Amino acid sequence: MMATRGKQLIAMEGVSKSFKNSDRLLTVLDSLDLEVYEGDVLCLIGPSGSGKSTCLRAMNALETIDKGRIEICGIDYASGTPLHKIRQHTAMVFQRFELFPHLTALENVALGPRLIAKLKKPEAEAEAQALLKRVGLESQAHKYPSQLSGGQQQRVGIARALANKPKVLLCDEPTSALDPELVHEVTDILQQLASEGMTMVIVTHEMRFARSVATECLFLEGGKIVERAEPAAFFDRPQHPRLKTFLERLT
Amino acid sequence: MHAKKLAWIWSVISLLVLGLGSWLVYSSFKNLDYEWNFGFLKDYVWDPINHTPGLLLQGLWITLKVSFFSILWGTLLGLIIGGLMMGREPISRWFALIFVDVFRNTPVLVQLYVMYFIVGTAVEMEPETAGILTLSLFCASYVAEIFRGAVLEFEKGQIDAAKAMGLPSWQIAYHIAAPQVLRRMLPALVGQFVSLVKDSSLVSVISVADITKSALNIVAVSFKSFETWFVVAILYCLVNTVLSSYGRYLERRLRVG
């Protein structure tokens, strides 16, 4: 099993995080361990409020952690390497898209190549145009985010995330802000990326999508990963009682 | 269809009001028993004896200078105060709030008197310095509020997106936050600047030789207050029209999608 795995890209070890809500301490991650290897497509599944977003945000240090260790491509966040340098290995797709509203679709995608890869504007925009074409939006390049539909905005979000050539793509419920008939626009692209070998960690409530895209599914419960299995085993032969009740409630 | 009809009615109302207003002004001037004579003012525009700019031009220059520096220092200070108001540090936040309240809730005239006659005697200060200092503080209190409002409206999720991209914080500030906050501030900011240019006329009470002071002097000698104030009003109007047109031009250029 281990031998078939590629390089380790993300390692979380004993990660704990709690939030202080008024005067109550809410433990969201409780000495959580999680590894992501090259070529993995992990779907992170769990009830609402179980800490899926927090777990994903901790991976690129958008959330601080109280205890434990997180390593991206062998670099520890606590190693003193500037945060933004470590974050350049990963990219994130957000539930609410979070495009930059003052930039066109093309400029949104070209921003990373311009500022991080330090490309000249024409080269950066040529790359951006190629990415927009890949997500089927070459004709919308000069529109502003407010002029695009939700599905189109999320596809720009994906193109923007890919523009920095990340080793891992982190997606936090990429389809849950979309109208049901637009969901496939986004899942189709993610499916395509998975088949091209992109390493991804996807938080999702779309079980059918998870089953078809994932190499492994993970169930987050009580601040820990309590089950990690290939989709068929995960959905058809769940082991953990909480996962059993969770899946039963869905059907 | 409906909207079109309504738009037409608004044009008619506007034209009617304009006509009524013009008629009122015209008939008041006609009934006024006064010999209008603007000719004498040209000696105050250009001094014919010394061949130097006259009182009006000198005053205009001082007005421009006082306004310019007050706007410049006021904006810089306002951004700092606005930043403190949103900061986490409680003492500086308190200080910023008190500063804004004091300068927004008291008349500028009183602020000028206090600055020049009370503070200005303790610390040796030229009238012009006292004027610029007061107007800068006054302007800063408004800019601070405008800045705070624009930052509160800013969608914070974008910051996470920019961080996740791997941008360092100065690039996030420069490429993401600044253009949007600036664009949101612009209309209110231009309004504030226009009103500051007009408020700068108050520095004449602490004997700064601005254009209002020049007008007071000219009226004292010539007794022709109608013509003098009329011309001075036009000069203020010109300066502010240039300022607000430039603001509108910037607004169009810096559109947020």
Ligand SMILES: Nc1ncnc2c1ncn2[C@@H]1O[C@H](COP(=O)(O)OP(=O)(O)OP(=O)(O)O)[C@@H](O)[C@H]1O
């Ligand atoms: N910044 C914060 N301050 C306080 N509490 C927070 C904060 N962020 C998250 N929480 C709390 O932590 C818990 C986990 O949040 P998280 O967003 O990670 O859950 P999730 O699994 O992503 O849920 P969902 O499926 O609804 O997105 C929730 O109870 C939430 O209220």
Ligand SMILES: [Mg+2]
């Ligand atoms: Mg979430």
